[in-house]
Amino acid sequence: MLSDSEAAELLSFLAPGTRPDVKGHTTGYILGLSGHRDGCRFLRSKPDLISALFALTSDPSIAIVKDCYHILINLSADETLHQVLMNDVNVVPVLLKNTMDPDFPFSDQICSILSNLTRHEKTCKSLFKEDVGLAQLVDIFCTEGYNKNAKFHYLAPMLSNLTQLPEARHFLMDKDRCVIQRLLPFTQFQASVVRRGGVIGVLRNCCFDYANHDWLLSDAVDILPFLLLPLAGPEELSEEENEGLPVDLQYLPEDKKREDDPDIRKMLLETLMLLTATKAGRKALKDKNVYPIMREFHRWETDTKVTAACEKLVQVLIGDEPEQGMENLMEVEIPEHVEEKLKEADAKEQQELESEEDRRQIHEEAENEEGTQTRQD
Template identity: 60%
Template sequence: MLRAGAHAQCTRSRDRTPRRRDARGGETLSPDGAGTGRRLQASCPSMDEVQARELLGFLHLDTRPDLKGQATGYILGLTGNVEGRTLLAGRPDFLEALLLLTGDRSLAVVKDSYHSLINLSVAVATHEVLAKELPVLLHRLLDPGYAFADQVCTLLSNLSREEGTCRQVFQAVQEEGLGLAWVVEAFCTEGYNKKAALHYLGPLLSNLTQLPETREFLLDRSRCVVQRLLPYTQYEASAIRRGGVIGTLRNCCFEYKYHEWLLGAEVDLLPFLLLPLAGPEEFPEAEMERLPVDLQYLPQDKQREKDPDIRKMLLEAVMLLTATKAGRQLVKEKGTYLVVRELHQWETEPDVQAACEKLIQVLIGDEPEPGMENLLEVKIPEDVEERLQHLDREEERQQGQQETQSKGPGAQMGSSGLSR
């Protein structure tokens, strides 16, 4: 059952996080280019104020290119582990210097600077400084000829994960005269930027739908925006773009006043959510006719969505559409139970299995009592809510134990740095 007080959250599946970069060791540089002989190991960073000022001295546009390249390369190495990111996240002067160098003449320096900022932007402590450059970043993002638009897009995706900075991104989009319409246009236009794929516009949109203003824009019936996003639920070229769109649609489903419209003929959202979950199973004729036309008589080589995080988001979106009585009726009439039942038998990921089971309970269970038909508005007593949260934590703990056991005795914990 959906809990009272549930709200749209930004997408945090593993494909949204920048890859961890290998740490590099390096020699500190002096203004004349000679090494000082001291080694600052990026794998175990420590930097006193003298060393910090020395390194900052090379992070200027007019610094000799080779020295500047070594300095930005070293900083990129530092950002490849937790200790290095913690060290730099508390230094606004380094963040400002890296932002400045994204306008450097050297493409290598610009690239390293962006990648360092992407890694550092995982830390909330960096957001206040980085948010000051939102107008510049947004104009670069939507410049069809900007070569580093992908890096800007990834950086903005990280910044928009937290609600506070997300609102700043939204306001900057509006104030710069760009508007969400421009962001959607760039996302939906194939080849908008010949030098950048802009796949991370998907997670950026998903994060922005934390905000009710974004959801209202996307669901405005006069704009026909949400319909433009639907084909990307099957976008095979990028799981990042595909997952971002599905996260966006899931968050929009929190707006239950639009459910009947979303499930109706004008949008017909349900088949776009169910098709990625469907396999090649054959059903008896009577059951087949209950399914939407797009899900009938699928080919024998039909594959389900490969990413378990995306499968879970799809199930969560369908679950949200069952929050109202009218929504539940429409979802049930379309044979949703048949698709979810087969998915549950096929599924191997514990958390996705759990999502299947919760949805099945709603699909085959009795209707709620009068006055409780809208599951998103049901007020749960505090003691019951605490017990439910405890059960959720216990369920997550058990799932974690199952995953650890399934990896076998030789399994080891992954790196503590940024991971894919």
């Protein structure tokens, strides 16, 4: 790794007045450095270097700006750099301001950085306190063509991360705002697995607040068809089974395809499972004839983790009601040793999901030539 004197020399090459070719070579070198854990940890100890790189995101050279944003994406993917980026360099206010600019050319890169920064609860809380402008972010996310340079797909995982927080969930489920309803159609947004997955993550997090289940299942939101449609296939159901289903799920065409991403299918099932936590939720899912959709889905599914999630849901749908005093499954006391094991399993699963998210991010952005690819000298 670089010595302190070499790092100081590198910093001198990042001054705004430095020749563009020298600056470009330097940002290219640091981009390569940031592609490795050791390089990220080295840069963590050099906040002045990160500040200089952040200042160059307004450089006249597009190539240099692009390098700098990709460096910041790489650094923000490492949780140990979050406090440096947010406190020492104070990136968030500028990033949010630029995201709101409908002509800004690097909004997608900013969305990737913000998505990374909100992955962990501590930095998520810090970012939310920055007056994140949730209403405007949702508006941008839902407005096609808001910025001709950006797709804003990575706002979806950012919103999903933010809904770890009760305050963010409270905003999205404010009955007077009609926010969550605007997100529902994106559960079947075919152009981006990141957008679909992020929105379904938002819905799953919102369903942890069981006090809102009646409202989510009511005509005011009507969440159920948006969760079921991606899981429904072309199988022919009986007339009686079709008539019991929500209208959008009746008599589906022969070419109806299911969600092709297993992680997203699992999230959809987990969201449905959360809705069965209350007696009223279980009744709603049974009344809406969810079981035949799950029966056919189970026959089709090949992923063992998804199959296991489906079987849990089916057991609730066909099983007897819990005994008196246990009607609300979210309020049932869990023994401490069992809770510890569940937490360990959740942590392992979250780690796997984040690794998968990183792979997705690299793959999707590479396809759009907007990627997080690391150029190495």
